[in-house]
Amino acid sequence: MDSYITMGYRDWRWLALWWHHFFLLWSTINGQTRYSIPEELKQGSVVGNLAKDLALGLSDIFDRKMRVASEAGKQYFSVDAGKGELVVNDRIDRETLCGQSASCVLPLQVVVENPLRSHRIEVEIRDINDNSPSFLTQESNLNIPESVALGKRFPLESAEDPDVGSNSLKTYSLSKNEYFSLKYKDTKNGKAVPELVLEKPLDREKNALHQLLLTALDGGNPVTSGTCKIIINVLDINDNFPVFNENEYKVSLKENSTKGTFVIKLSATDADDGLNGQVKYYFGSRTPDSVLSTFEINDITGQIVLKGALDFERSKSYLIEITAKDKGIPEMEGNCRVQLDVEDINDNAPEIVLTSKPSPVPEDAPGGTVVALISVRDLDSGENGKVTLRLPKGSPFNLNPSFSNNYELVTSGPLDRESFSEYNIEITATDSGSPPLSSKKIIAVSITDVNDNPPIFKQPSYYVYLKENGVPGSILYSVSASDLDFGENAKISYSILDSKVQDVSVSSYVYINSDNGSIYSMHSFDYEKLKVFQIQVQAKDQGSPSLSSNATVHVFILDQNDNAPAVIYPSSAALGSLSHQRMPRSAKAGHLVTKLTAVDADSGHNAWISYKLTEATDASLFTVNLYTGEVRTKRAVSEQDDSSQRLLIEIKDDGEPVQSATVTVSILLEDGLHEPILDLRQKVSEPSKKTGRITLYLILSLASVSVLSLVTFLILAVKCMRSSRSSDSCCMTRSDCDNYKNPNRNLQIQLNTDGPIKYVEVLGGDMLSQSQSFRSCMSPMSEYSDFTLIKPSSTTDFKEVISVLDASLPDSTWTFESQQCCSWNTLLFRSYWMLGRCCAPIALVVVQRDLLPPPTILTVASALLRARDERRMRLNTQTK
Template sequence: MTKRKGYRDWRWLVLWWHHFFLLWNTIDGQTRYSIPEELKQGSVVGNLAKDLGLGLSEIFDRKLRVASEAGKQYFSVDAGKGELVVNDRIDREALCGQSASCVLPLQVVVEDPLQLHRIEVEIRDINDNSPIFLSNEISLKIAELALVGTRFPLESATDPDVGSNSLKSYTLSKNECCSLKIKEIEGGKNVPELVLEKPLDREKKAVHKILLTALDGGTPARSGTSQITINVLDINDNFPVFEKNIYKVSLCEKTINGTVVIKPKATDADEGLNGEIEFAFGSRTPDSVLSVFHINSLTGEITLKGELDYETTKTHDIDVVAKDKGSPEMEGHCRVQIDITDFNDNTPEIVLTSQPKPVREDAPGGTVVALISARDLDSGDNGKVTLQVTSGSPFNLKPSFSNNYALVTSGALDRESFSEYHIEITATDSGSPPLSSKKTIPVTITDVNDNPPVFTQPSYNVYLKENGVPGSILFSVSASDLDFGDNAKVSYSILDSKVQDVSVSSYVYINSENGSIYSMHSFDYEKLKVFQIQVQAKDQGSPSLSSNATVHVFILDQNDNAPAVIYPSSAALGSVSHQRMPRSAKAGHLVTKVTAVDADSGHNAWISYKLAEATDASLFTVNLYTGEVRTKRAVSEQDDSSQRLLIEIRDDGEPVQSSTVTVSILLEDGLHEPILDLRQKVSEPSKKNGRITLYLILSLASVSVLSLLTFLVLAVKCIRNSRSSGSCCMRRSDCDDYKNPNRNLQIQLNTDGPIKYVEVLGGDMLSQSQSFRSCMSPMSEYSDFTLIKPSSTTDFKEVISVLDASLPDSTWTFEMSFFPNNNVASIHILFMGDVKNHYISPSVIPSVFSHLCVCGDEVTKKFAVCVCV
């Protein structure tokens, strides 16, 4: 088969592959196959899987593929059999030219894990090309006086095949004047020469035609021919002669245009026109030379007129002809060999052998991310390439072989800090000056569930009014997760805990998607004042991570209880309380007293009494705060003997709740004993009074001990807080919350199951008190602590008398405690037994109480007061 290829392209391929194979053959231990050229598509080269030690399943699972460094994919892998097969037509001459060795290097890439194998496929030559001359006809002009033995160089034939298939010999057709000689020139090249065997006689024969045949050494042999036409000339029997047959010169590829390359010299022994010489390139000079070089026809000076490229053509062989002007013309020949030296004019190139894969953020150091190779078209040091990774990234390059590298991890990865890296790789050659290029490789970091959800704050305070609508939203918590995807999807749940021995899930439930907490039913402040909810935020990673937050729910009191009358009791006498009083009663006479309590707290439990209706409104008055019914004036004879009073009891809530009690008073003559006896009973000590006094003393002693322990704990806490950057200070200040207190002090009895207690509501003594504020550490339950000193004292016997008169069949004692109300000072007095709500006069505050302790929260403005002894 005959092929034609541009001289420049052919020479470039030969030189490039020759350089590549010399570099490739320095690697030992490669798998090598040998096949003839022009194999049919699908022909088997060898069992690649077996030679590489891979199973057939691995070829598919690990995505085995073959990459050719020649640029064209001549081979592929049969995934079913593991065989390397021919994928395209292979022309050895097109690939390697006339190089003695033609080897195609292949890269076999196996992924998961990444591996790189190199194999070589030797392409053997077959005799598929015939010798060919550049032209089918050679014209020679020989003077008739030419001497016998004169030699005339002929055009050489070319054969792209190599070895035994290349050009071997020339033959000349039978003729009467000439013979053929073969001349070996530098480089081992044979050039045919026509030798004149006898003088020519133009008058006998002016033109001689001889057939020149070129034969190769293949089996069968192939041949090519060219017709030699010899024109016999007269006389001019001397031809120009060059000083040298071969001129050699070296030229850098970056030589500028107009540079003189060489000036060959020739002389002619003839005289006149026969001795005048003109220079020119040979008639068979290729265009690749004509486009780069110019020759001066008069001087023979060869200059550069185009650009040189070492990577395309490393050597230019130019045939220079010197012709005289005789008749016939005589010419001489010489060869100019111009060797091009390399200049570092090609930047190195970075090639991704495999595309980078996403890397887990917990990948260990040394994990292979991608395979990279580098190449430079220059030669020598100009073609030596080194790769570097920009400093500061957790990646580096690990050298493999022959300018191949593996991009590996070199440090810890954190997707939350950098989800993607753009790794800049710089390739630099060793030329002078060096050239470099850069390539950016994107590497994606995949997420690992290494961050738990985080709440906006560790604990939340929720203030909820009682009697709310079931199913209403209480609060919404929120947590965020720095991870990505399912690892960042947060769901909320409530951890199981007990509230009054009942699971917290019976009180509230939470929306698992948005963290909204809803009530299951309405809350009653009188039954439940505060409880906690443990909320857990959990992501959907594997394994999942979680965190907890505490929600403190404070129930706020609402005025939902009307005052309840506990004295006078109307259970036995119906809806009317019957009282008797003497007609001799003076102004201010205590007729009776009404006692009521309110199950609410704070302002909602402050009770006031009002005379709503009366038979004679001028005769009776009701104390607004104590509920005492007294005469406003002395009873006269004209007053009706039966008086009826309607007393309204109101609390201080919003809206106001009220109740009424009807008192029927019978005016009688000579009625004095009940009241006198009562006063005597109050003033005379009795066994019951002694027992109550003993209980009070024991209770107050217990309170004193508890108070002392409390102050000791607070002192220790202050010392510790001061050591750990906390604060514990005491400063004197005015108590703004008590600048305008109520004008009297009221003790109110409340009930809470089997335990009864009394609240002491604010009065005049608070308005004249001095207060001290204690700044606690942020971890304290209350932020303020105020000490209030009373402004008045009362005989303790009066306390006993009033309690004894109100609760004749009960036992009672005091207990110090905290009761959160709105600006309310609370003293808890415990009563045992079945006791109704009773009213106690403000004068019962005993002088043994040295001060009251007020605790409060500046944020919620809620205060509680305890008795301190």
């Protein structure tokens, strides 16, 4: 019946407590949120509205990943993501968390992200009367001799109640009897110890056994209790108890004390004699195992020594009950207590706790960006528990304290992923103990890449040498660029910037593989058309915004020997490779029959031309100069030589493979065909007035030729300046096609003679440069002159040009109109002036230095000068 009443009363108490604490009280102290709840709330019970109290919206609960971290180690609370409420996650037992402490506060840390922030809250756990007072043993035996005087006190076992405050143990009650009453003795720790007081003398012969019921009551509502049965045996004779010097002893010991360390020596005296006065010492019968495993007592001397290890963090003090018993029959015993306080030493290193794992940080993050949340704790107390944190020198991070023992790891300077893609931040925690203890924790922070580095080519310019006539689609070169960034920011694509090559987009010449930078040709190149061009290659990454850089590829076309020599003079040789020449039979050895002139559109060694006589009617009569192409007699012509001589001359270049052309020269030997010089020589031998006249005529003819040539050039210049656009005028203007800057600056005309052919060397502009270019316009007004401009890089077939000229004009004179742009160095100028019988035709020849090899140029120049000097000497001799 009593049990049913008790259970109903307890249910009513729980219900009252539930409704009482349903409306939770909370307050903010020093900027912190504090809640108060009773212990033993059911799982899911609401503690408080975190979203409201922290001024957060319900959407922030999910979006910012609100979570609760408990410093107690076990997760007693969680956040309801739907309502933003702090709810109970597990059973909370105040006695387990805080023991007998008057205040039980559970600190929590609420963490939200984006941006990363933390809030400290405290939950006070209030005690409820969920524990009844209890005794260590349900039955206690006392041996009391009958001779005990009235008023003698017998200490009883104290009950224990884990609850605190009004719910803790308040009083004791003793079942009704006539011999004993119940009184209390106060101790130094404030607890009341129940004692039996003898109110009436004992008489073993009347009553040898007494049974009492000791009840312990708490102050809760409703009141709970616990009982202990006390059995008293009445003994006879030994009527003196061992007595200690003090009822309670207090000592202290450092927690690092070693095994066998002396604690205290106790002493108790017994007034009896003999065995009844001999005392032995024991731990109390209710001594817990924690004391028995840590201490031991010498039963003879009463000395207590350390048996196990002390740990201030596990137990700060020990209350040891000691019993002194004599050897009388029955035994008499006395009791005392030893209060041992453990002194803390610095034996625990600080512990660094990572509250929130670090997120990747972009390398352009501003200073002060929160990377991680850190807390630190030390199990020691006082100065031994004060902890400071330290980062390595030069680290681009700082630690900012947020609240008690909590810190924010933030950036303090610029970050560069290309230098450090990940930081292993070593944090050192050091306490203030002596000696100080420290611990370290490494936090890995990864740095994410931003596109802050453009692609870099291995070199700013590339030089590519490509043979002409290559296969279209073949690879020219491969450029390569690198990017220090990562991922998409480092992916490079290549492209060719649009530019012009001979007024044509460069994309029509080459294309590039955008992935690997390989450049391919679109078609075959011709050195005679294009010698060099440039390609602007751009490398662009895939970042946002993308970055790029450029490099220049210089492509040089290398000449191949793909052009055969073309005969320029005599012009008739271009038509069927046959040239007709006449020569007097009176010609001596070394007589210049004719001079072959050929050009090769190639360059360098491929354009070096040599002449060779391969077949002849009489090989002993003629010879051909290897470099100049001059056809001369080896010996004097005799009457036995055939009047018709035929020579086959091969013209070869110096390329590989060799290209060649052949010219057939037909020479007619005639009697009575004399040079004007020979007639002059016969006439000057007669010292008469006719000699002077002939000399005068020769001087006048030469002067007339010079004047007429000068007048012709002046007329051409005037017409050119008046109307440069008219196609019917004879002019020389700058070419608009090549955009050259320097026109003909220095025009030099030098007259050379060799036999019947007169050579004039024309030098125009800077001979070392190819920058002089003109447009030629010839009018067929003069029947005595012709003007030929030939561009070596042009595809003009010289044979075809000469064939057209010879087919359209008489043998003695021809005119050619050309609108091509060309260099003065490639100018071939021939003019015939018919000024009477005394004047032979004059050939104006320009030697192109880049078409003929240097030996050929020197040979031609030397031959021209030598012919001039020999002619002068002959004239002087004949005149004398």
